[in-house]
Structures are given as C-alpha cells and as structure tokens.
Amino acid sequence: MKPLSDDIEAFIKALLGEDQDQVDVQRNELAGYFRCAPSQITYVLSTRFTPDRGYVIESRRGGGGFVRIVRLKKTKADHLLYLINQRIGASVSAQDAIVMIQQLSEQGIVSEREAALMRAATSARAISLPIALKDTLRAGVLREMLLQVALEQKEA
C-alpha cells in the first residue's frame, strides 16, 4: 500500500495547483483530515517540500498559527537553486562568498545595495569565531539569504 506521506504530498500539491505558488495550511487541521499525528505533516514537509525540490516553508506558532508552503518558480531561480543546492556545502570561504554575491549582482538578481548587505553579513568581521567554524557559519547565513532571494522569485 502506498504510504500516507505520498497522499499528503499529493494533497498539498493539489492545493497549490497550477496558478497558485503559495498556500497556507494548519498543521493540526491537515493531520485531522488524514487522521495522523501532526508531526507526520512536519515529516512530509521536511522530506518532500525542501529547497532542492523547489519549495520553501515558513510558519508561525500560537493562536492563528499556520504553515506556508511556497513553490519557487524554477525558470527564474535556476542559478540560485544551483548555488543553494550544489555550490554551497557545509562550508564557504569568505572569498567564495564574495564571488557568488558578485555574480548575483552582475546578473541583476540582487541590487548593489542588497549585495553590499550580503557581503557585510558574510564578512569575516561579522562572523567572529575560530576559523574552523567561521566557514561553516558563513555557509548557513549565505544559504538562508539565497533562499530568501529565491522566495521572491515566485511571482512575476
């Protein structure tokens, strides 16, 4: 028998449909519908709606909370997705970061101001840690920023 996760995945993809590239759901509600543990929803989201499959998740807890699934427009974000999924690994040197950011700026994917912000955030001064950890941290910071830029490539 097909696993539940596949059904849940299909359901969410149906919600997104053709025209919409963003949908909000309530974790508990969805879990209720599928008669499964709420954490099952989390599982599906974290295995099937990952950046390397072209999705990003946002969420909010508490009253009125939600989980938002955003599908990235792949055509626009190709280079970004390459950087996010391939080029950035567990560690990125300051030099590499500068090169990547420069490319994004040249390609008009980010403005010069945004590029400057990204350089600042990934600079050696921003990240004051032993060198071993520095490059690891930079990878995380850069990746999240790129994901954010990719997120904005959804409409238009």
Next chain:
Amino acid sequence: MKPLSDDIEAFIKALLGEDQDQVDVQRNELAGYFRCAPSQITYVLSTRFTPDRGYVIESRRGGGGFVRIVRLKKTKADHLLYLINQRIGASVSAQDAIVMIQQLSEQGIVSEREAALMRAATSARAISLPIALKDTLRAGVLREMLLQVALEQKEA
C-alpha cells in the same frame, strides 16, 4: 484564521494613518468593538506598540480615562546609530532582531526586500550553533549589516 491581535493592531495603525502621530482610544470601548477581554487590548499595545517599534503609550485611569498611542519621529541616522551603538550589545535574540529589522523597514531605511534578507541572515536556521553562541553571532552579523546601511545613508 488570522489572530484577533493582528486585527486590533491594524485597526490602531489605521487610526493613526499618515498624518496623525497620536491617537487616543478607550480600552473598554475598543474591547467591546472587538468583543474581547480588555486585557487583550493591553496585550496588543504591549507587544506591538513598544518603543522598540517606534511607539510610546501613555494612559490615564478613572472617569474619562484613555490610552494614548504616540508614534515617535526619529531621523533615520539617529535610529541607526541608536541601534548600532546602544541597542545591539554582545548578544541579540532572534526576536529582537526581527523587531529591529521591522522597524527599519517601516521607517523606510531599508526596502522590504532588504529587510527580508536581513531577517534571513539573522534567523535561527541561518545560525546553527549552541544557543549561547547563537545570540552572540547574530549580534555580529546584524551589526555589520547595519554599519553597511549607515555607510550608504551617509553617502546619499
């Protein structure tokens, strides 16, 4: 469903509008309008209209009492310097960062895209470290980004 607090926040911001920097409301009246406990109003005021977000609250009890919401007018340069020199210390929590960035965006010091980038760079996901170090790292990253913004502010 969106939480009531968001509606109440929006309502008060609409009351303030563009031209007005100050508005008086009656707590009980507002609570009546939104059919909620009066302390809910207090909750919204104390979480959304804080000095950090650029507001100050005054109030008076007793007959004819009121709550006055005042939006502060600070120059952009002042605000940046305050954040860099006063507000950011050795350590900044994720929530504090979000509030500061939101404030920068509302004051038009950074664009919404830039704000999103800054949120990404300072998010918990970007910085994967033991909590103790996390807040320290975030302070560094945020400070460098603000310095960058300040730099551009001066040039313009």
Next chain:
DNA sequence: ATTTTGAAGGTCAAAAAAAGTCAAAAATAT
C-alpha cells in the same frame, strides 16, 4: 473639605491554540 463611588485602566498568571523536536516503533525496501 472630605468621603464615597463608579468608571476607567493595569497586572499577572492560567488556559488555549497553534507549531516544533526528537527518538522510538513499525513498515518497507535492499
């Protein structure tokens, strides 16, 4: 002038409403 009183707003902690984490158990696949 003093005391009452009712009409405000304030405080604080508990309850409720979400979502997240993590590891163990169960089911599948190799």
Next chain:
DNA sequence: ATATTTTTGACTTTTTTTGACCTTCAAAAT
C-alpha cells in the same frame, strides 16, 4: 538481515486569549 523510510507520541516552545483581582482618577455626595 540490514538499512531506510514512515508513523507515532510524548514533550517543548511560542503566541494568543481570558479572567480574576488591583489601582487610579474625577465627580458626586456628604
């Protein structure tokens, strides 16, 4: 058999909502 994937559940964290009780003020009553 072993490894991987799925499923579950107990526990945590965050955010909102409510209610019971407290304080303050101004006006009316003494």
